Amino acid sequence: MKLEMICTGEEVLSGQIVDTNAAWFANTMMNQGIELQRKTTVGDRLDDLANTFIERSQHADVILVNGGLGPTTDDLSAEALALALGEELVEDKDWRLYLIELFKKIDRKLPANMLKQCLIPASAIRIDNAEGTAPGFRAKLNNAWLFFTPGVPIEFKAMVKQQFIPFIETTYQPAQATLLHKLLTLGHGESFLADKLDVMEIPAGITLGYRPSAPHVEVKLFARGDAAIKQLPAFIEKVKDTLGTAVVTENCPSIAQAVHELLLNKKRSLSIAESCTGGMLTNQLIEFAGSSSYLHQGLVTYSNQAKQNILGLNAETIEQYGAVSIETAKAMAENVRALGDSDYALATTGIAGPDGGSEEKPVGTVCIALVSRRGCWVQTVQLKNRSRTIVRTMSCAIALDMLRRSVLAEDEVQAVIVPYSFIPCSDSKIVMY
Amino acid sequence: MKLEMICTGEEVLSGQIVDTNAAWFANTMMNQGIELQRKTTVGDRLDDLANTFIERSQHADVILVNGGLGPTTDDLSAEALALALGEELVEDKDWRLYLIELFKKIDRKLPANMLKQCLIPASAIRIDNAEGTAPGFRAKLNNAWLFFTPGVPIEFKAMVKQQFIPFIETTYQPAQATLLHKLLTLGHGESFLADKLDVMEIPAGITLGYRPSAPHVEVKLFARGDAAIKQLPAFIEKVKDTLGTAVVTENCPSIAQAVHELLLNKKRSLSIAESCTGGMLTNQLIEFAGSSSYLHQGLVTYSNQAKQNILGLNAETIEQYGAVSIETAKAMAENVRALGDSDYALATTGIAGPDGGSEEKPVGTVCIALVSRRGCWVQTVQLKNRSRTIVRTMSCAIALDMLRRSVLAEDEVQAVIVPYSFIPCSDSKIVMY
Numbered sequence: 042m043k044l045e046m047i048c049t050g051e052e053v054l055s056g057q058i059v060d061t062n063a064a065w066f067a068n069t070m071m072n073q074g075i076e077l078q079r080k081t082t083v084g085d086r087l088d089d090l091a092n093t094f095i096e097r098s099q100h101a102d103v104i105l106v107n108g109g110l111g112p113t114t115d116d117l118s119a120e121a122l123a124l125a126l127g128e129e130l131v132e133d134k135d136w137r138l139y140l141i142e143l144f145k146k147i148d149r150k151l152p153a154n155m156l157k158q159c160l161i162p163a164s165a166i167r168i169d170n171a172e173g174t175a176p177g178f179r180a181k182l183n184n185a186w187l188f189f190t191p192g193v194p195i196e197f198k199a200m201v202k203q204q205f206i207p208f209i210e211t212t213y214q215p216a217q218a219t220l221l222h223k224l225l226t227l228g229h230g231e232s233f234l235a236d237k238l239d240v241m242e243i244p245a246g247i248t249l250g251y252r253p254s255a256p257h258v259e260v261k262l263f264a265r266g267d268a269a270i271k272q273l274p275a276f277i278e279k280v281k282d283t284l285g286t287a288v289v290t291e292n293c294p295s296i297a298q299a300v301h302e303l304l305l306n307k308k309r310s311l312s313i314a315e316s317c318t319g320g321m322l323t324n325q326l327i328e329f330a331g332s333s334s335y336l337h338q339g340l341v342t343y344s345n346q347a348k349q350n351i352l353g354l355n356a357e358t359i360e361q362y363g364a365v366s367i368e369t370a371k372a373m374a375e376n377v378r379a380l381g382d383s384d385y386a387l388a389t390t391g392i393a394g395p396d397g398g399s400e401e402k403p404v405g406t407v408c409i410a411l412v413s414r415r416g417c418w419v420q421t422v423q424l425k426n427r428s429r430t431i432v433r434t435m436s437c438a439i440a441l442d443m444l445r446r447s448v449l450a451e452d453e454v455q456a457v458i459v460p461y462s463f464i465p466c467s468d469s470k471i472v473m474y
Numbered sequence: 475m476k477l478e479m480i481c482t483g484e485e486v487l488s489g490q491i492v493d494t495n496a497a498w499f500a501n502t503m504m505n506q507g508i509e510l511q512r513k514t515t516v517g518d519r520l521d522d523l524a525n526t527f528i529e530r531s532q533h534a535d536v537i538l539v540n541g542g543l544g545p546t547t548d549d550l551s552a553e554a555l556a557l558a559l560g561e562e563l564v565e566d567k568d569w570r571l572y573l574i575e576l577f578k579k580i581d582r583k584l585p586a587n588m589l590k591q592c593l594i595p596a597s598a599i600r601i602d603n604a605e606g607t608a609p610g611f612r613a614k615l616n617n618a619w620l621f622f623t624p625g626v627p628i629e630f631k632a633m634v635k636q637q638f639i640p641f642i643e644t645t646y647q648p649a650q651a652t653l654l655h656k657l658l659t660l661g662h663g664e665s666f667l668a669d670k671l672d673v674m675e676i677p678a679g680i681t682l683g684y685r686p687s688a689p690h691v692e693v694k695l696f697a698r699g700d701a702a703i704k705q706l707p708a709f710i711e712k713v714k715d716t717l718g719t720a721v722v723t724e725n726c727p728s729i730a731q732a733v734h735e736l737l738l739n740k741k742r743s744l745s746i747a748e749s750c751t752g753g754m755l756t757n758q759l760i761e762f763a764g765s766s767s768y769l770h771q772g773l774v775t776y777s778n779q780a781k782q783n784i785l786g787l788n789a790e791t792i793e794q795y796g797a798v799s800i801e802t803a804k805a806m807a808e809n810v811r812a813l814g815d816s817d818y819a820l821a822t823t824g825i826a827g828p829d830g831g832s833e834e835k836p837v838g839t840v841c842i843a844l845v846s847r848r849g850c851w852v853q854t855v856q857l858k859n860r861s862r863t864i865v866r867t868m869s870c871a872i873a874l875d876m877l878r879r880s881v882l883a884e885d886e887v888q889a890v891i892v893p894y895s896f897i898p899c900s901d902s903k904i905v906m907y
Contacts, residue, residue: 051683052694054500054510054512060496063515067487076517077487078517079516079517080515082496083512084509084510084511084512111665112664112665113665114672115683152666153669154665154668313774319756319760319765319772320748320753320754320755320772323752323753324753326752327752327754327774327776328752328862336776336777337777337779338775338776338783338784339752339773339776340772340773340774341756341771341773341774343766343769343770344769344771346770346814347770347813347814350813351771351784380780380784381779393763394763429761433760433761
């Protein structure tokens, strides 16, 4: 089965938005064992769209078309397909009724242009949109089934999962059984990981892939066929042994989610004091429902005054050691923990840049403290030559990793702070109390 | 001049990486007045690549090819072009010497596979790579000039700026002048905006586009040609008049950035107390360098206990009115403002979901308070049927919009809270003091 994708929309083609739908789709299909063969991106021009549909339908079996289903004049996908098919657009009466009912229910006037979305080519089969007002549809053109989906990510993803994948599964031969296992790593570059894994013997039918996405590199182990699937668990263990502390979680997209689940399961509470990460750390946990049960408070004390007023730091500590220091980070964590008598507290203070660095403490210097009922661990990391966003993102990940290791190791001292190959360790200081 | 792009590489096609080069390129060319007509993405298969080169070279005048120039076995662009041209690969002796010299200079051994990069098709013209070891090249195939560039972003961008754009400018007619103006809107759907603008008379040469990206919809006004550019400023004013309060900023990607710049320019200080938005609001401002000069503190008081301990709220206020109430939001804002004697304070408290709602206060109920030295404004919004992330994202945007309007209007009462068409206003309460 040859699968292609056509992305429409001037804003995708012109680079106004980065096409994350396409990456998500290719990745999702890969997890189903189906490889995307080609992706074509065209703008909002009727002839261009129709010609692309005709041309690609002579090569592919299935074409997922994304975008151009909305209510505005630059939404041309249905019209272009009708042109390619040599058909009229026909109103889908069921969807019209659905929209009228929907707007009645939420007590709002149905905008006139909404009804344009009910027009689909005569031979097309409507596909329900559970998340929005524009229906999808599919139609056969030359060799290929063209499957039209909305551009809004939440609607697109729901339609792919609920409608497109089942359609593929029932219409085409079942693909070979596949299994994907993902190891999330932190603190090491792709080439460092590859250097370690390149010397391993990989069983037939298993492939290794790397997906760098700051602050993580995900190592993907993909098994194709029953024999390979059987060998996968043992191979996973070998890879984990080889990578050691680099692996921070498995089949989980972020360390924040891993920590969230860990704190929930272990019933441990947390307080946070942030300076340079400025709410990012707290926000990453509150993103998950249920975080209220363990997160007492997250205090962003960006100014020195706030560090004193809110966290009760001594002016002398800040003056003597500086706002970015092991001593300040330690005091921030200790004081915020005490405010809520939490099991754990994290604190960050650093120079995120682009300005504010000195020779002694260059941009990218961040002190991260973890305090538990048993002790305090602080480290200074040097995230040099990185953007403000990356310095902040990495600092959050390192803080969460310290917390994760501490909870898992029941505060055993040596387990909390581990070396990261891509953070210059020569400049890192580690202090334990 | 018809410009197309071909992106190569399994990791781009399979969604392992999001193709930011393509978005950057399209955007860069758009700023030069040249629209990208089509983008094709193909994997690392020799025949596929050669066939795509042949096919697209019959339609386009210029094709920018990105990726596949590196030293590893899956880098096939030069070989595929040679196949398409029916030519041999020939070693570029100058580049070989350049590489040997380069590695001598940095005192490192030249890896054997590096020299593969010197092989380009016989009729191709080498293009220097100032940032890396793989040279680009260009060759004529059918109607089109194919221009090959490396996939590494820094190398790619330098080559486009230093070599591709000058090549285009000298080879083709100067492009028609263009001008793009963007209006960022908040609180209204694409179809609501389109309904208002569809009745306007649009001057020839100007096109309207919409880009929805929660919590905003961006309205793009694109003028092509000198006559249209001349008419654009007057048309922008008309569109702004028509959209009224929906427009929150211009040529600026987010309301957070607009507020950041406003607070810096007006030298106003801010404190934040967050419950349901949980650090997101504070984080959105700290994302920008310089925010330390106006942001006193951002306190995430997620639990009722924290609201009392940290913000000094009365237990009675919370008990009598609830944690999600106008009274609690008001007290949070007033108390956090007092902690730092800031000019302004924002507070949010709500039910982000998916659980925790009641009949009286369903999921999506959020109370947002703004306090200044002159007064307090609070509103309850009902962000029904939306995900946790969207509830939190929209709450932040609405809070920032209240602040923005208050600073601009010098606290004039009526200007701070405006209706949003896609938030059910029937349930919104507005209180002013």
